[in-house]
Amino acid sequence: DAGVTQSPTHLIKTRGQQVTLRCSPISGHKSVSWYQQVLGQGPQFIFQYYEKEERGRGNFPDRFSARQFPNYSSELNVNALLLGDSALYLCASSSQGDGYTFGSGTRLTVV
Amino acid sequence: AQSVAQPEDQVNVAEGNPLTVKCTYSVSGNPYLFWYVQYPNRGLQFLLKYITGDNLVKGSYGFEAEFNKSQTSFHLKKPSALVSDSALYFCAVRDAGDSNYQLIWGAGTKLIIKP
Numbered sequence: 001d002a003g004v005t006q007s008p009t010h011l012i013k014t015r016g017q018q019v020t021l022r023c024s025p026i027s028g029h030k031s032v033s034w035y036q037q038v039l040g041q042g043p044q045f046i047f048q049y050y051e052k053e054e055r056g057r058g059n060f061p062d063r064f065s066a067r068q069f070p071n072y073s074s075e076l077n078v079n080a081l082l083l084g085d086s087a088l089y090l091c092a093s094s095s096q097g098d099g100y101t102f103g104s105g106t107r108l109t110v111v
Numbered sequence: 112a113q114s115v116a117q118p119e120d121q122v123n124v125a126e127g128n129p130l131t132v133k134c135t136y137s138v139s140g141n142p143y144l145f146w147y148v149q150y151p152n153r154g155l156q157f158l159l160k161y162i163t164g165d166n167l168v169k170g171s172y173g174f175e176a177e178f179n180k181s182q183t184s185f186h187l188k189k190p191s192a193l194v195s196d197s198a199l200y201f202c203a204v205r206d207a208g209d210s211n212y213q214l215i216w217g218a219g220t221k222l223i224i225k226p
Contacts, residue, residue, distance in 0.1 A: 031212055042115075042201055042216035043155070056211025090154060097205065097212040098143055098162050104154040 002027070004093045006103035013081050013110050021076045021106045025093030031055075032074040033100070034066060035090040043090055049074055078108075086110045113138045115204050117217035124192045125225050132187040132220045134202030141207040144185040145214070146176055149199045158200075161185060172196070192224045 005024045013019050025032050031050045035043035045058035049068035068074045078085055086109050092100040114137045124130045136142055143162050147155040159170025166178045176187045185202060199221050203214040 033212060033214070035214075042203075042218050043214075044216075045213045048211045048213060050212070056213050058213070088154075092214075094212055099157070099160060100145070100212075100214065101157065102147070102155040107152070 004091055004101050004103035006089075006091050006106050008106060009104065010107045011109070013108065015081055015083060015110055017081050018077065018079045019081060019108060021078075021089050021091075021108070022073065023076070023091030023093075023103060024073045025091075026095075026101055029093040029095050029101075030072055031094040031097065032068055032072065033092040033094065034074070034076045035092065036060075037088040037090055037105070039087070046076070081110045083110050113204065113206055113215045115202050115215050115217040117200075117202055117220045119220050120218075121221045121223065123223045123225065126194055127191050130189050130192045130196070130222065130224070132200050132202075132222060134185045134187065134217060135183050136185065136202070136204040136215075137183060138204055138206040138215075140209070142183075142185075143205040143207055144176075144178060145203045145205075146170065146174070146185075146187050147201045147203065149201065149219075155201065158187070194224045194226055197222055197224045 007022045033048040034046040037043040047066040048056040052068045063079045066076045088105045090105045091103045094100045116135045145160045146158040161178045169175045199219050202217040
């Protein structure tokens with residue numbers, strides 16, 4: 001079975017632009033969570049989706065949005081990018097919330 | 112409020128010696144506890160978890176952790192460290208009663224194993 005796949009692996013954006021990050025969970029996993037990890041810090045929870053519904057949202061501005069598709073893949077969108085949005089964005093796949101498998105992440109650099 | 116503390120920013124151990132990376136937590140309900148390892152410019156790799164059952168949990172690469180409810184701790188241990196264990200280690204907790212599956216993370220501990 002393939003693990004959690006995230007795309008792209010790296011990207012560079014300019015301040016004010018918009019970005020879309022993608023995640024495909026492990027087959028059979030219906031829950032996808034997104035985390036932001038700034039260099040030197042632990043991950044911070046952004047969103048969790050289960051069966052295409054938003055189940056939780058962390059303390060992030062409305063510029064951050066996400067959705068989950070019928071095949072349980074997910075997209076994270078960030079509008080009006082700021083320099084402070086530069087981070088590693090991690091996607092986690094879970095079946096019952098008692099185990100989480102992470103993708104390798106998308107490294108976003110905002111210049 | 113839920114929280115995780117990893118009191119040591121860095122732990123230095125000689126190869127072959129035992130290692131311990133500390134973690135304490137705070138949740139209102141029953142905890143689900145996790146340890147992950149992160150290598151430079153990589154995602155998070157699962158090491159072990161405590162959900163229920165035996166307080167001593169064995170995981171990947173020879174690591175183990177002991178759940179101590181009275182001390183609200185979940186310290187990561189390994190009997191004999193390898194240079195390849197050098198990495199960043201994160202402890203995370205989830206409240207079992209929390210429906211949003213949110214993990215709360217510690218700030219991470221950098222483990223350095225010296226030959």
